[in-house]
Amino acid sequence: MPLVDMGDMLRAAYAQRYAIGAFDFVSLDMLEGILRGAERARAPVILSVAESHFRHFDVELALAAAVVAARRATVPVAIHFDHGSGIETARRAIAQGCNGVMVDASDRPFAENVRITREVVAMAHRCGVPVEGELGYVTGVEGEDAELHPLDPQPTCPDEAEAYVAETGVDFLAVAIGTVHGRFRGTPELDFERLAAIDRRLGMPLVLHGGSGLAEADYRQLAALGIAKINVFTALADAAATAIRERAAAGEDHLLRLCADVREAVAQEVERTVALFGSAGRAESLDARPWREVEHVVLWNSDGLSEGEVEGLFAEGRQALAAIPGVRRVFTGRAVQAGARFRYCWLVRFAGREVIASYRDHPHHLAFADGRFRPVAADRCTIDFEDLGS
Ligand code: 13P
16 A cells, blocks of 8 residues: 555554654665665655755755655655745646645744645645645754754644644644754754644644664664654765765765665665654554546547647646646547547646536636637547556
């Protein structure tokens, strides 16, 4: 059961008081290592891409690889967009394969955070995609992640958290209870009392950012107090860098051999941490719905358009329809066989079932379908197919 509903995944973890690792990857080696580690541990896992890392790699390519990796994984996988800045990047992440998104407006005043988060929730929920918001502020370590997370730490206030969840409709909440992004200096002091108070108020899956480098006992306590997702990047990046450094120190200078141990180093770190999170061994018993894309198929014949006019119509439609939230691809085609019952088709791939209704009612679709397409395509057949495997 490869790609699954992330809401189901985190609600199951929350109910059973364990946490699922959400690992940010920045390379193919890391992606493969994460899945190798999760599969060895039989742990459900979340593959994450963080918007703040996008200047280091092409996210469209990275997500295409994650989708392929998830399809062939033997443990439940979700694909998550980490630290998104707002609605447009979240829409793109869903279009490129994410089935969970985070919106991080935690550096803004409360009302603005609520406004930005609500917008993303409304869009993502129309696609069936759950949303993580953040309240309070998790800072970055000086000299490492400080430029990405520059403000002073701000612990999450339980009262505000309750209001934030009610006003935004987020599915999961990231909390600030003493962790930082990057490598800790000294010993982290986690505010478990605060976490327990937030958990009592909200009763929903909570998320911990800055999950690298905590004490082993801390992870167990975090899960016991409602943390259902722990984000990790630095620990994997360090494991990868150490593997490269050791090869370099041994005199290696060829790229392939320098990187030869990265996947295994990442896999071992993933295996170690998911055991601490309590998610090792949960893959087989996890009760989560499979995540299924939908192919919206429209077969049609034109009422007297020339081939050139059909191509113009297709180009216009591709442009208008691809921007609708939840649309992953717009394929337009002409039958190869001259005598086919239908000469043309649209294959519009939706992120999931919920998109059938939100796409139908979207202003771009209504304008194009009613204004341009239907008047010239009376002879047509439309069916939505859900993915049963490919
Ligand atoms: P670390 O880099 O400290 O592991 O934090 C990762 C994180 O929180 C990503 O969202």
